[in-house]
Structures are given as structure tokens and as C-alpha cells.
Amino acid sequence: MSPPSSERQRTSAPIYELLYYPGIPGRGEFIRLVFEATGTQYTDVANDDPPSGSRSNGYGVLQKALSPDITRDEFGNPPVFAPPMLRIVGAAKDGKPLLIHQTPNILLYLGEKLGVGGSDEAERLWINQLALTALDLNNECHDTHHPVAVMEYYEDQKDEALKKATDFRKNRIPKFFSYFERTLRGNQEGGGEYLISNKLSYADTTLWQVIDGLKFAFPKEMEARKADYPLLFGTFYRAVKERTGIKAYLESDRRLKYSNGVFRHYPELDRQ
Amino acid sequence: MSPPSSERQRTSAPIYELLYYPGIPGRGEFIRLVFEATGTQYTDVANDDPPSGSRSNGYGVLQKALSPDITRDEFGNPPVFAPPMLRIVGAAKDGKPLLIHQTPNILLYLGEKLGVGGSDEAERLWINQLALTALDLNNECHDTHHPVAVMEYYEDQKDEALKKATDFRKNRIPKFFSYFERTLRGNQEGGGEYLISNKLSYADTTLWQVIDGLKFAFPKEMEARKADYPLLFGTFYRAVKERTGIKAYLESDRRLKYSNGVFRHYPELDRQ
Structure with a gap:
């Protein structure tokens, strides 16, 4: 039949x-x-x-x-x-x-x-809230170079961008990073490699991408701060990057380079 | 047993x-x-x-x-x-x-x-994306009075706020409102009262709250634009407001007044 x-x-x-x-x-x-x-x-x-x-x-x-x-x-x-x-x-x-x-x-x-969204209701909700928070950080990073008008040039809002980026680096980054570091520390079964449980979720890949983008956009700021967040910049960042599917992707030409998107490297906006 | x-x-x-x-x-x-x-x-x-x-x-x-x-x-x-x-x-x-x-x-x-999240997979996803988009508009409205630093006073970022609010009123509001108006128009079974299907969802209550807050924050801008979005400001806005549970709530003292939160009325940021 x-x-x-x-x-x-x-x-x-x-x-x-x-x-x-x-x-x-x-x-x-x-x-x-x-x-x-x-x-x-x-x-x-x-x-x-x-x-x-x-x-x-x-x-x-x-x-x-x-x-x-x-x-x-x-x-x-x-x-x-x-x-x-x-x-x-x-x-x-x-x-x-x-x-x-x-x-x-x-x-x-x-x-x-695809099996990366949690295995019960609580996990599904926690993974979703972590991804949403990582995406909020992504949006705030975008606003550092476009604090006034999203459709206008960075060059036309440089003064405001410098103020916004300074606040972002000094106040917002530590607030977000502290939260993610504490989440990793509290998830003992994840061993620092996963935000929730002992299995990769889309919260992990999403947060990883934001950290990777921030390392491109604000290299000096990230270098200065990384010792404060050993799981985030160490165990977690490496574990996601070295994962089979991710590793092969990052080495392929499908992985597009950062340029004029959310993550931009303007040296004047970075830590001096 | x-x-x-x-x-x-x-x-x-x-x-x-x-x-x-x-x-x-x-x-x-x-x-x-x-x-x-x-x-x-x-x-x-x-x-x-x-x-x-x-x-x-x-x-x-x-x-x-x-x-x-x-x-x-x-x-x-x-x-x-x-x-x-x-x-x-x-x-x-x-x-x-x-x-x-x-x-x-x-x-x-x-x-x-609570039964306001859609009755099948497509509805659940569409309701979620509409609520997320209404919340993005909410966040952009917040940034009109805090474009540079969320923890500092409005008074210390007034110049930047004026630029941000001008862009928000001229470019962002029409982009969002056009999208929501088209969504209402395309949902024929909703008769202009619901974004998805013919049943109240959390996308409706969320969008309603953002419109209501914008009417408080930018009364002149909203008044000038409302004729362009007849479903949004007419059928939809009224239908949600007049709904039994909502109506009783809005008349109760549980409904808190707008003051110094996301939606603030600074006349200098409104249409002149």
C-alpha cells in the first residue's frame, strides 16, 4: 500500500x-x-x-x-x-x-x-530568548555606524556614530557579554561549549556570529576585553568555529567577507 | 481512578x-x-x-x-x-x-x-513575524529620544534625537505603516480587523499598542498621516480598542499612563 x-x-x-x-x-x-x-x-x-x-x-x-x-x-x-x-x-x-x-x-x-532548537519546552524558550538577545546586540552594533538614519551614509553621521560607538563599547558590550558569559557558566552540562544543554542550538551559532563580527568591527576593543570573558572568547568561540559543518563552511568560498554590512571596521570607532 | x-x-x-x-x-x-x-x-x-x-x-x-x-x-x-x-x-x-x-x-x-498565536504552522509563523516587526518599530521609536546612549538623559542627546526623530517620522514610519496596511488589506477574511485570519492574535495587540504609543508620542505626525492608512488607523485600531477585554482594561486603573518610557511626547521631535 x-x-x-x-x-x-x-x-x-x-x-x-x-x-x-x-x-x-x-x-x-x-x-x-x-x-x-x-x-x-x-x-x-x-x-x-x-x-x-x-x-x-x-x-x-x-x-x-x-x-x-x-x-x-x-x-x-x-x-x-x-x-x-x-x-x-x-x-x-x-x-x-x-x-x-x-x-x-x-x-x-x-x-x-533541523533539531537545533531544544528538546523540550523550556529549552526551546531559553534558546529563543538567547538568540533574540544576541540579535539585539547585532542591531546595536549596526546602529554604531548608523545612529541617525539607516538609509544615509556613515560619512554623514560620523559625529553621532562616534558617540554611539563609545557608549556601545563602554556600556553595552560589557552588559551583553556578562550575560552570555554567565549563561555559559551556569550551564554546567554544556562545558562552556553550549549555551543550553549539551547540544548545539541556533542560539550558539547566532551568538558566535555576533562575536565574530564584533572581532572584525572592533578588534582593539575585543582584544582588550577578552580576558574578562574566558568562556565566551575561549571555549565557546572555538568550539563553534571548529565544529565540522561550520569549519568546512568557514573555509569555503560560500562564507562571504565582512564589508559594508552590519559589521564594519571603522578604526575611529574602535578603542583608541 | x-x-x-x-x-x-x-x-x-x-x-x-x-x-x-x-x-x-x-x-x-x-x-x-x-x-x-x-x-x-x-x-x-x-x-x-x-x-x-x-x-x-x-x-x-x-x-x-x-x-x-x-x-x-x-x-x-x-x-x-x-x-x-x-x-x-x-x-x-x-x-x-x-x-x-x-x-x-x-x-x-x-x-x-492562550489561543492567540495562530491555528496552524503558517499562521503561527506569520503572527510571530508581524509581532517582531511591530516590536522593531517600538524599538526605533525608543531610539528617537535615546539615539546615542540608553542610560543617559534625553537632555544630553537632544541634537541627535532631533535628527533621529526626523528620519523616523519621514522614512521609517511610512515604511512600517505601509507594510502593516498592506498586510491588513491582503487578509480579506479579517475584514481589516485582524492581521492574520479572522481571529485576534498577539500580533494585533502588539501592533495596536505601538500605534497607540505613537499617537501619544507624535500626535501631529500621526494626525497628518492617518488618511494614508485607513485600515490601520480606522477599522483595525478601533476593533482592537473596542474588544471586550481590552476595552475594560483601558478604562481600568491597571492601564498605566505613558510618561518616561518608550513612548514620550517631546513636542520638538514631532512634526512642526
Whole structure:
């Protein structure tokens, strides 16, 4: 007897399409790391070469999904505010593509599907709150070079950026890092390698990416502070970086270089 | 035959304790609205009068949970970064209290428990992404009066605040409002009253609170723009406000007045 069609669908691997700006890690990187850490097939639509001519303009797909005229897309998905987006082929009702956005929302979804979202209710909630907090730190880092107007140039808000970056380095970084260090210390079964339990979660990959980005953006500040957070900069940072899927990814050309995204290195904003 | 203990636990109502700063609506208000809309009993620990002397210092409970020495609390919960927090008595393993934080995380939890989080996977994800986006708007509004340093006075960052607020009013508000208006327009079964489906969700209460706060903070800007977003400022805003549980709450003395929290009215930051 052949299984019902819903059963058949479940046995074939879902097709994940990440829709994000090309050429920068940005907020898309939090999603990529989950795929790479779990060895999951995905398409990075705006960065991938067109597969045998079938998709000739990945960035066009992204732009289309962001059109300001959309009230519902052709498959019934509500409009998107901003990238990253994730399209999961066949995951919506009637086998249509499901389209979701908001980084923490995508992480929550993938965490459950790919086994990096916790093994019970408490773990799921704690992992989610840690990822949300790491993403808040990511956003505050972005605001150090764009404290006034996100669509204008850094060069037009340099004075404000210097004030914001100074406060960020002096007050915000220690507040966030202390919290994450204490979380690692309190999770004895994780041995400093995992924020929750003894298993990799999307909170780990997300926090790792923010620390890695901060090391690029504020190298002097990070160097001066790292001794205060030995688990965060030592055991934890290394454990995530050396993990099989992550290690191979970081060495590949799929890992995009930091440039003009969230994490930017302006020496004048770093510790002097 | 008596039910097993786990069954018995499930039949008694959970005890929800909101831990947030006293005296301001702030981010605690998003949580309160969900409780009030669903007629759910809860304790607002730092604002409630001590019940028969059993809790004489609600703010002390909050401060204790935020202690910078905590790596795990006495019940095994990981540390908290910032309020709001939600403590659910008996919800953790072995009947201990579960402690969670991060506004969108608490909303996600309550959305599922209280039936305002969507009826299938797609709805749950869309509601979550809408609430996250409304909370992003909330955070950007906060930054209009604190663009440089969150712990310093507005008076010490007034010049930067004027620039930030101008960009916020001119560019960010239309971007967010257009997105929410299109979402309402695309959801035909909601008739303009609901963002997703034809049922109240925590995305609705969260967006409503942000609009209500913006009307307080930027009354002239909102008045000038409301005709551009007829569903948002008309059908939707009214429907949530007039809903039984919400209406009674807004008329009660439990609804705290806006003052020096996220939403502040500085006439110089409003449209001139």
C-alpha cells in the first residue's frame, strides 16, 4: 500500500531557499550558519549561480518579493517587511511555497525542523530568548555606524556614530557579554561549549556570529576585553568555529567577507 | 481512578507572574494586553499591591531576578538579560517555576497557551513575524529620544534625537505603516480587523499598542498621516480598542499612563 500523499511529502527533503541581499553576510548569515552546521541543503538565491539557466536573476527574485505593491503573493503569503526571507517549497497548505521573514522567526522555524532548537519546552524558550538577545546586540552594533538614519551614509553621521560607538563599547558590550558569559557558566552540562544543554542550538551559532563580527568591527576593543570573558572568547568561540559543518563552511568560498554590512571596521570607532 | 499527577496539574490554571519595571507601560504592556484580551488571570508583580502581606516588595523580586551574580536561579533557570520576564509557576520540570524573558519570546509562549498565536504552522509563523516587526518599530521609536546612549538623559542627546526623530517620522514610519496596511488589506477574511485570519492574535495587540504609543508620542505626525492608512488607523485600531477585554482594561486603573518610557511626547521631535 502506498502512503498517503502527505506521508510521501514528509519523506522527501524540504527545499529551503534563503532570500537575502547578495555579497554581504548580514542577517542572512545567521540562517546560513544553521544550514551549514546541520549539513542541510539550501539555496542562497541572490548569491548562487543560476543552476543550468533555470534561475538567471536571483536578486530579481528578492526584489520581486519585496515589491511595495504586494498585499498577498501568488501563493497566499502575506507581505514581507525586509530580508532575510525563507521560502520553503511545498510547506504551505496544498503544497504551495511558504514564505516567512524576520531573522528570529526563521531561526525558530529551522531550529525545530533541523533539531537545533531544544528538546523540550523550556529549552526551546531559553534558546529563543538567547538568540533574540544576541540579535539585539547585532542591531546595536549596526546602529554604531548608523545612529541617525539607516538609509544615509556613515560619512554623514560620523559625529553621532562616534558617540554611539563609545557608549556601545563602554556600556553595552560589557552588559551583553556578562550575560552570555554567565549563561555559559551556569550551564554546567554544556562545558562552556553550549549555551543550553549539551547540544548545539541556533542560539550558539547566532551568538558566535555576533562575536565574530564584533572581532572584525572592533578588534582593539575585543582584544582588550577578552580576558574578562574566558568562556565566551575561549571555549565557546572555538568550539563553534571548529565544529565540522561550520569549519568546512568557514573555509569555503560560500562564507562571504565582512564589508559594508552590519559589521564594519571603522578604526575611529574602535578603542583608541 | 484518579488521574496521574501530570494530568492533575494540567487541569488547574497556570499562575502567570509578569516581572517588569513599575509605573510605566513600556514593553510590559505587550504582555499585559495579551492577558487582558484573553481574560487571563495574572500578577503584575512590581505594580500590584502585596496580596495579604505575602509579597511586600514586588520591585525587589524584579531586582533579585536581574542580579548580575546569577548564573542559574534556584530553580535552574538561566539568567535574564532585561525585563520583561514571565514566571510561570509549576511550568518547569518537577513543577518548578519556569522563568523566561524577551518580549517576543513571552508573546510566542502565551500566544500558544492562550489561543492567540495562530491555528496552524503558517499562521503561527506569520503572527510571530508581524509581532517582531511591530516590536522593531517600538524599538526605533525608543531610539528617537535615546539615539546615542540608553542610560543617559534625553537632555544630553537632544541634537541627535532631533535628527533621529526626523528620519523616523519621514522614512521609517511610512515604511512600517505601509507594510502593516498592506498586510491588513491582503487578509480579506479579517475584514481589516485582524492581521492574520479572522481571529485576534498577539500580533494585533502588539501592533495596536505601538500605534497607540505613537499617537501619544507624535500626535501631529500621526494626525497628518492617518488618511494614508485607513485600515490601520480606522477599522483595525478601533476593533482592537473596542474588544471586550481590552476595552475594560483601558478604562481600568491597571492601564498605566505613558510618561518616561518608550513612548514620550517631546513636542520638538514631532512634526512642526
